[in-house]
Amino acid sequence: MTQKFVYFFGNGMAEGRADMKNLLGGKGANLAEMTSIGLPVPPGFTLTTEVCTEFYKNNNNYPASLAAEVASHLAEVEALMDRKFGDPTNPLLVSVRSGARASMPGMMDTILNLGLNDTTVQGIIAQSGDERFAYDAYRRFVQMYSDVVMGMDKHSLEHLLEQKKEQRGVHLDTDLSATDWKELVAAFKERIKDELGTAFPEDPQDQLWGAIGAVFGSWMNPRAITYRRLNNIPAEWGTAVNVQSMVYGNMGDDCATGVAFTRDPSTGENYFYGEYLVNAQGEDVVAGIRTPQPINRAKATNLPPMEEVLPECYQQLAAIRSILEKHYKDMQDIEFTIEKGKLFMLQTRNGKRTAPAAIKIAVDMVAEGLIDEKTAVKRVAPEQLDQLLHPSLDPKAEKTVIAKGLPASPGAVSGSVVFTADEAESEAKTGRKVILVRVETSPEDIHGMHAAQGILTARGGMTSHAAVVARGMGKCCVAGCGDIKVDYANQIFTARNGVVVKKGDMITLDGTLGEVMLGAVPTVSPQLTEDFNTLMKWVDGIRRLKVRTNADTPYDAKVARQFGAEGIGLCRTEHMFFDAERIAAVREMILSDDVEGREHALAKILPMQKGDFIGLFREMKGLPVTIRLLDPPLHEFLPQGEKDIEDLCKTMKVPVNALKHKIDTLHEFNPMLGHRGCRLGITYPEIYNMQVTAIMEAACELVKNEGFSIVPEIMIPLIATVKELSVLKQNAVAICDETIARYGVKVEYLIGTMIELPRAALTADEIAVEAEFFSFGTNDLTQTTFGLSRDDAGKFLPFYVDNNILPEDPFVSLDQKGVGKLVKMACELGRATRPNIKLGICGEHGGDPASVIFCHNVGLDYVSCSPFRVPIARLAAAHAVLG
């Protein structure tokens, strides 16, 4: 059997179908489908993507049978249209369009009016009775073809056009006459021959094969190659070519062209939304020279709608809208043309839509019986929900972008600039909205971050301190904004373009795009609709994976519960150490030279930590709470600046030299790989002992006094060897059991570990002997697996992503090949030792849809993410089930 390379469509019959996108490209497949279901589509045919593949495989030669297939299908089109390609009196004109599986900017797009020459133009004049129309179409064809097929510099022809207008003393193309266009066609051809040394092809067959060759050639042009590289599209996919008979929306006032959506793509409302222009070509609608008119009276406007101007065509189009929605069962984006009162469909595809529209359309379509709930859930992309959960810039507002950084935490906020956390707090107390601008933030800045509307940092990546904390708070943040230079001394920052922003100046941040703007740009508020709730109910019915949240305070916990969190997957106890009241005791502990001194200081912190845990347990009402024991190195709790050191010495009544010596002793070259996590617990057991006591006393008190049911999950961080865990677990169990006995209650508890070092994953079978749960700390696991500091990666990671050396930032979306391999291995090893081990993830990846799907697939029990990403994770978890 010979391979079929060309697929015909026309007159209600098509060889292709909508599901043949891989072979026919998106455009070709949908033209065939529309034809099959009886819609008026100008007849034509599609050269398959396999032609493209064969072409490159065979050293730029077409398959032998192609020419005959094209000729026979062209004859079918001629028969249907009752015109002949190249015929002097009744010529057929065609368009030639590329159409790959995925839309691909950078490739040749379209050539219209193909088949025109000095002879056939006479036939068009005869057909249309409009000489000016015919020569205008002709000159457009020559311009377009010479540009994209022949490689002519298009400015050269435009220059001739300008000269002609000057000659005629007119300003607009529309003021030129038929004769002017005719003369220009001749002048264009002459100039082409002069410049290229080749004549413009007169033979329509030459024109057709030239255009087909240009489409296939453009598949390998540098722009297309770059686009494919950046979007991971394999070169083997190839492109298809669509050859279709021309129809015209610009042959008079009974002609029109337009685009429409079967529902409002912005709100999702169920009405027919579209725009059209009378006597115009498709390109005029998007070009913006004339203002398009609405197709109907659904929304009030002054312009006459198509519903009134061309009522019959409109009724036909409205009927088609209904057919298309019933057929595709999704909102469609369509293009149409009306030639002399006759409607033609030129394109249909699933329409892009905003997040609110996606939700409304999905929920409505279930009510209408068009789709089921599972399909509705799949129709909303998890990433889209982010738009819903934060304010966003008013899309109609003007904005002056002065710098671009990383989109670290979404939302849009305005405020006046401050440069220190203390200022942020004091200004906020007076009711002013402020943006905290720092080179980078540290845990000491948390109160200022709380007080500010948003945070802008010059350094740091997507998982820098500023980014992680801001996301946790649901606060807008632009991080790692290398475009700005912060000058604390002069209380200014300078943007790359030289704009200087002073303290007190108003700026706006868009944390979703990473943009910094001058002034206060208006924003629109998020709204969680009834439809949203309906959809999320379906989501929860589908997903297997539980979704917890990372929360350190009762407030965070409360927000997360509202977003549907089913527990706390990560409570970072060190955040509780920075509170003003406590930091003094923490520092006293660090500066103590012996166990007694440290225990004395820790005893002061104990009641406060206990209070924290009581608050968290109460808020979570019996849902699981995983509490991580102290993780960061101790030097993070000591001041760094000269003045802060002196202040602290005064407060603590210690000599400056002693404190400096301690800071010096604690200094680390690579704190990320230093004396932290369980290494602190091993060398200073009194710290973890205090924390475990606080956790268990909190739990026992609530159980005893308030009848709570709590199973605290105590998590020991940074385990590399099972021995570390067994030593620390033994200590913790002793304290837990002693506390439980002291209160005389029954409380169960779990002791587990973070898997955040490659060695822990590699030896998870050993570690599971001790660990009752694993929580994958994929932030640190990514850092160590890649050997990549998230705080330093800003210098090269953006370059890596831009140049596709990494497909994406591995701190944003889990690297499944490398880090994911370790996660998978650890799950298998852990379960082999302890079949009922609880498995979760608490890195930033817990809120990234692709990573959530990975977590579902490797069989984790839950993901944990910042409160504002909980709905995203829930939806992604449902998508994971639906596949």
Added chain:
Amino acid sequence: MTQKFVYFFGNGMAEGRADMKNLLGGKGANLAEMTSIGLPVPPGFTLTTEVCTEFYKNNNNYPASLAAEVASHLAEVEALMDRKFGDPTNPLLVSVRSGARASMPGMMDTILNLGLNDTTVQGIIAQSGDERFAYDAYRRFVQMYSDVVMGMDKHSLEHLLEQKKEQRGVHLDTDLSATDWKELVAAFKERIKDELGTAFPEDPQDQLWGAIGAVFGSWMNPRAITYRRLNNIPAEWGTAVNVQSMVYGNMGDDCATGVAFTRDPSTGENYFYGEYLVNAQGEDVVAGIRTPQPINRAKATNLPPMEEVLPECYQQLAAIRSILEKHYKDMQDIEFTIEKGKLFMLQTRNGKRTAPAAIKIAVDMVAEGLIDEKTAVKRVAPEQLDQLLHPSLDPKAEKTVIAKGLPASPGAVSGSVVFTADEAESEAKTGRKVILVRVETSPEDIHGMHAAQGILTARGGMTSHAAVVARGMGKCCVAGCGDIKVDYANQIFTARNGVVVKKGDMITLDGTLGEVMLGAVPTVSPQLTEDFNTLMKWVDGIRRLKVRTNADTPYDAKVARQFGAEGIGLCRTEHMFFDAERIAAVREMILSDDVEGREHALAKILPMQKGDFIGLFREMKGLPVTIRLLDPPLHEFLPQGEKDIEDLCKTMKVPVNALKHKIDTLHEFNPMLGHRGCRLGITYPEIYNMQVTAIMEAACELVKNEGFSIVPEIMIPLIATVKELSVLKQNAVAICDETIARYGVKVEYLIGTMIELPRAALTADEIAVEAEFFSFGTNDLTQTTFGLSRDDAGKFLPFYVDNNILPEDPFVSLDQKGVGKLVKMACELGRATRPNIKLGICGEHGGDPASVIFCHNVGLDYVSCSPFRVPIARLAAAHAVLG
């Protein structure tokens, strides 16, 4: 069949054998063996280690059959000795000794003279005709037994003994009479009853079972448990108990006791080496109260040798020496006692020996036909060779240790203290020997490290900069010496005990022990003997694994070749960047803001790098040379101190602010995980381009002009993803091919990568598509797999090792469970993609014997280590084959 719990030996017959150490313990097995081969061993029996295991398994109860077995074997001993245990007139006395598989301090050792009481002592008086001897033996038994079996405070009895001497007005035990001892025995027993409330057991059977119980009980005492934990000895092994009839070396001048080695354990010379004392007990030889005499005239001495004093016994002993060596085929360490002219053997075991002795004995024994070459190779421990390759402290010299640090690089050196690299260099030029003392070293100190005899640092671990560079240079280094506090300003350092050492003071370092001593302690030089060369020839005939060296200079390469290196496994090109001439150009490169500026600066470095490679290639004479492209982050090449910054600004004529800003920009939180390795190559391709050009021009020139045969191996560091490697390989191949074409020669080359990040190991199948070789950079791989910075680990790693949380420093010996799992995985994945991929290791582990054996087992092609460890690696590689 009932389990047999007791093994008899005596009168030329034994139920045990030397290879039954697991069952009988080392001592019991060898007593049995000696008995079987006809040597005079006092008869006795061994309670097996299984008794111990059963004892603990059954809640501290002995197996039911044990008592009967002991009784029947005791009867056999009685029959052979013609004495009866507990008999008033002709009593048998026994010793009870523990004996585990491995020698274990912390356990009960020995009880002598067991069976004595007020009745049997009369029998001993009758047997020996020496009342004083009998009561002396009796009181010793009471002291020993009450101490180790009954838990009596021994000072209490010693106090009574002192009182008695005062009473009698004498100073020495030997001045006390039979009556004195008799009275003391009574007084001892009374005191024991007073203090413990229990009478001293009079029944010899009670004594025997008490002693046996004490041995088994001591297996679980805290000291023994700690020792087992620290030495990874399983509790299940258990200990055996040896019950043996007593013989006495202290019954008169026809009695003696001694220890001997069948060859000189210090030099390995083949003569009978030993010491003895007339009329003495075994403990007197080691106690040092009397000076032992040599057993023969082999080495001149003033004291009468046993050869003359007890010629017959000596001849018998000399014959036994020969029997033992022929039987055990190894040098033996023996204990003997002569009772009234009759020789008894009490112990034999393989003798411990120095490295030179190990080599000489092994080589000699092959010549004597005792062992084959493979056995000889196995007889020398690879670690031992370290002693041979460096000077060591004269073991006879006095030393005042003032501080202890890490034994970072072996050897022993003296010199006067300097605190800067420049001083080290200028002092060394005047011919003075200096020790460079720094808080820590950096690449800028290399010239000073070269000039110094040794290096002492206050901070940093076994793989800190100082340690790694010093080992590479074969230079003595004590690193991470937290005992000293360096005060650069006052040019002093203070040791923990308060000793202040000034600039210019003489100190001595022992890099093998990590000790710092005041003054110049004499040392002895290493000697590589003919025997060494003979042994290494056998080694090379056995091993499969190749051994390369890590070398950055022709000098290093030359030294390594002398030690038998078969190529360079790692040449770190950045070390060439620190040379005074070049660092200026390097800094110019770093400070340039554009590619042109960087290329201009790099062009100055190119000819120098090329010269380096020509030197290396010439030295290695066609052996493979792996060159790693630039690895460290750029900030390592910029000064840090205020003054250095100002100086550099003057030299380079740049404003201080500009330089500071650059330094600030390049600052990293975690340089280990920062902008380094291939990340530099990707973002600044011009740097690697220069280096590749230098490598290939060097190779081409030598091939063209000197007819060399060279296959340079270009190694790209810090690869995490195959994409990084494919981009950099493409650049490198283009330059290589261009250079080869330019010279018009044929040069093959390989391009490969270090596997030093977990992600590289996990995706080694992908990386092997591009990489022609893998070299495991196990230093960094250990850092990232453990999440452990080697520069910071000093704060907790020693604690971890001391407390057996880690069995050993993973930077010294490869962590086979974790890091090794990644290495193994990467080997398998790499070979699956590219079956002939070359695999090696270039981390510090390449010179660690256990790690070398691991490398052999996972099938690497070579290991690479610092020049001075090459012989160690060769020997370890041979051991790996021999298993």
